[in-house]
Amino acid sequence: MEPHRIPSVPDSMYYIPNFISEEEETSILNKIPQNHWITLTHRRLQAVPAKLTATNTLITSTPLPPYLTSPILPRFTDLDIFSGAPHGVNHCLINEYLPGQGIMPHEDGAAYHPVVATVSLGGTVVLDVVEKGCEGARKWRILQEPRSLLVTMGEAYTETLHGIQEVREDCDLNAETVANWGLLGDREVFVASGGVNERTTRISLTYRDVKKVSTIGSKIFGRGKT
Template identity: 60%
Template sequence: MEAHLIPAVPSSVYYIADFITAEEEAFLLRSIPSNRWVPLSHRRLQALPSRLTTNNTLLPSPLPAWLEHPVLERLKSLDGMFGDAPHGINHCLINEYLPGQGIMPHEDGGAYHPVVATVSLGGSTVLKVSQKRAADSAPAGTLEDPSSGAGTKTWRILQEPRSLLITCGSAYTETLHGIAEIMEDVDLSEHTVANWSLLGDRQHFVAQGGRSERETRISLTLRDVKKVSGLGAKLFGKVR
C-alpha cells in the first residue's frame, strides 16, 4: 500500500487508480437499486443494508451480494486495511452527484471504525480535504465550510472514475472533507492536486488544460459501523 500513499496529506490517505475495470464499473452501476434513493436537496443517497438508527446502530443484515465481487473481495486483499475493524466492512453509503452538486465539508465521525474506502463511478471530482480547526471539534455532523478560516491547511484530491480512495489514521480524525458544488473543476496540475503522481490518466487532465467538467458521479463509501444490534453481530460477523 505504501506505493499508493498520497504525499503531503495528513497520514494516511491512499489512492489507487483503476481499482476496478470499466466492465466492473458498468456492473456496479447496473446493480445499484433504483428504488432506494433518498433525495436530498443537493444530491441523492442510499444506505446499504440500511440507514443507522438514531443511536448510530446498524440493524442486522448482510451487504448485498453484488458488492462482494469485485469490491469487498478486493478490499479484503489490501494488506489488512480493515484488519482491525470489528466486523470488517458492514456498511455502504451510495452518493449520487449531478454536475453542480457536492457535499459540505464534514467528518465521518465516531459511529464508524476510522477507515473509509471510496470507490468512484462515472465522473471525476475533486475532494477537498482540510485540517480541522479547534472550533470544528464539535460533535460529528455537517459542519460549516472551514475554508474561510485563516491558515486552514487544505489539499485537493482528484478522484477518477474506477479509483479507490482510502482514508484512515489522523486523516480520518483530524480533517474534514467535502466536494464543491460546481460544474467544472479547474486548475488541476501537479502543483494543486495532492495525488497527481498517482493518477491513472494525468494526460487526460493536461489535455483539457487542467479542467474537468463534472459528469454524474456515484460514490460507494464502505465502512464498518461499530455498533451492530445484538443479533446482527452474531449472524453477520466479520466480513474478511
C-alpha cells in the same frame, strides 16, 4: 499500500487508480436499485443495508448485497484495508452527484471504525480535504477518477474534514494543486483539458465498519410483518 500513499496529506490517505475494471463498473452501476434512492437537496443516496439510528447503531440482519461485495471486498482484504475493523466492512453509502452537486465539508466521525474506502463510478471529481479547526488550516485537493479507490484512515480520518464543491467544473488541476497528481491513472486527460474537469454524473460507494450493530430490532420488525 505504501506505493499508493498520497504525499503531503496527514497520515494516511491512499489512492489506487483503476481499482475496478470498466466492465465491473458498468455491472455495479446497472445493479444499483433505482427504487431505493433517498433524495436530498444536493444529491441522492442509499444507505446499505440500512440507515444508522439516532444512537449510531446499525440495526439489520441483512448483509451487504453481492453487487457491493464482489469483487470489491476481497480486494480490500488483499490490501489489508479493514483488517483492524471489528466486523470487517458492514456498511456502504451510495451517493449520486449530478454536475453542480456536492457535499458540505464534514467528518465521518466516531460511529465508524476510523477507516473509509471510497470507490468512484462514472464521473471524475475533486474532493477537498481540510484540517479541522484552526484558521489558516492546511488544505489539499484529491482528484478521484472513475473506478479509483480512495482510502482514508488514521489522522487523516480523525483530524480532517472532507467535502465536494457544488460546481460544474473543477479548475486549475495540475501537479502543484492536486495532492495525488503523481498517483493518477491518466494525468494526460487533465493536461490536455488545460487543467479542467467537466463534471458528469458520479456515483460513489463509501465502505465503512459501523461500530455498534444490533440484529434484535430487525428480527422483531421481521416477525411483526409476517
